[in-house]
Amino acid sequence: MRLVAVVAAFALAAAAAAPALASERHPTLGELEGQLMCPTCKEPLDQSTSPIADRIRAYISARIAAGDTASEIKAKLVAQFGPAVLLEPSKKGFNLLAWVLPFVGLGGGALALGLLAWRWTKRRAPAADAAAATQLDPELDRRVDEALARFD
């Protein structure tokens, strides 16, 4: 049973990885356009109509025809235009901060919220005790109700 589960997990992983591998080995212009920036207008390549964007598209088409992989084409463009040509920053060196900082921020925010919630509940507890302490005795409550009924 366990063996079947392991084999199924491997099969699922392979099925999920297959399109990504195909896209890496035989990229299309559309796929790469969505991962690159126009270096002059600073907008995604697939939305840019600038002359350099047209030139980069022509370059990508030529490299695809020559059999380059997606990584090779991106590396060649980074060599020409610098890492800013990539829509997503690389997961290396200083650029790693762009990937890590949002999670650090989220974690920090969650921690701060947790601390605040803990402080609020600690403050509220004595207040709830005080409210309980000021509740009327049931007998006294009944007599007040009777007295008030006489005025109706």
Place this chain on the structure above:
Amino acid sequence: MARVKLAGQVLAVAAVAGLLALLVWKITHQGGGPRDFTLSRLGAPGQVTLSKLKGKVVVLNFWASWCQPCKGEAPRLEQAWRRFRSQGVVVLGVDAQDFSTDARRFARRYKLTYPLVHDGPGNTLSRFGVDGFPETLFVDRAGKFVGDHVKGEISADQLTRNIEVALSS
């Protein structure tokens, strides 16, 4: 509780200091720094450092092969280089945000003989206030920027007038 508060304050101050440090780093390393550069030559070995051209008048022209007005002004720049070279004037073309192969082809097509450097990522542009192509600036012998900052295709008159301003400065 006081300790938690103190730790929070220290963290907040550290975060602000970190962000300030990042801002300073960005200004000093990615534009906004000194108006100088060292860039690889296009179609020739070696590098060119702008500040090392002190003692000469420099016509600093930012261009790219895909830029239409750059094609119009290239012969004028070549003409100015040939005319004023003997008076200590250097025309220096900075090809930016461009494929170096395209830039070399452009230089061959327009028979450019003045020195050209390549800045693929365009890191130098913001340092010189360049926000389009072509743009031309003039540096006098003391390394001071003089005359006009010409945005767009430069005319022969603008070239001559500004070179003369730089020569007499």
